[in-house]
Amino acid sequence: MEDFESAGDGADVVKSVARTLEVLELFDEVRRPMKVMTVAAALGYPRTSTLAILQSLVSLGYVKVDSLRRTYIPTDRVSLLGCWMSPTLFAEARLPRLLQAITKRSGQMVVLGARNGDYAQYIQVLDPRNSAGCRIRLGAKQPLASSGVGTALLSAYDDNDVRRLFHRINAYRTVDAEPIQVGDLLLSLADIRRKRYFVSIDQVVTGASLIAMLMPTACTDRPLVVGIGVPTGTIREREDELVRVMNEEIDRFFGKGDGESRMAC
Structure with a gap:
């Protein structure tokens, strides 16, 4: 029977499925060919399991191998998965180009987040500086009310x-977990809806802050x-500049909208 492992939110997932997807996410993060040991070390997997996953992906046509260099890299079959979904986002690669444009203008790490159950999940991470102090792993999750991305999503x-x-x-929190003060949270959400962005200070990593905005x-x-x-240390002095960059790039790629389109459920 297939082994299961925790997904970090109380759900059980099939280990081989989780590892296969995490291998593909790692390629998306580093964006270069990798050897078996590089993948295994990055994800903390046994070499034998990593090799088996990569060989299976090669057989299925999702990864190709350079036998001379002994490296692996995804094929275009991976990029075609899901391209039929959300055509407005992905037509002419508008969403990836938006994230790249914000990264280039800001010079900072840019993330894309979505809700996954009771968590906010980072589904895209671009970091031009490979910031060691505030590195966010692609696919990582944070509680909805305990991160900038999560709080913005709740708005x-x-x-x-x-x-x-x-x-x-x-009601179902662990004994050592502090309850969320719902009244305070709702006040914060009202402020986000008014300003159309949220500033998170040291919520996930001390010394690292985030400006979050709904698409x-x-x-x-x-x-x-x-x-x-x-x-x-620089969040407040750059807040207005970075909010302007985000608004300008979203408007450039997706149109200005009427205000409500950014906040409606």
């Missing part, structure tokens, strides 16, 4: 939905958030 939901969500989360809802069938990671 896309009705207050009653948020109350119900955290009534359940608080226009007309572009996607679920809320998505773009975030710029900034050292805490």
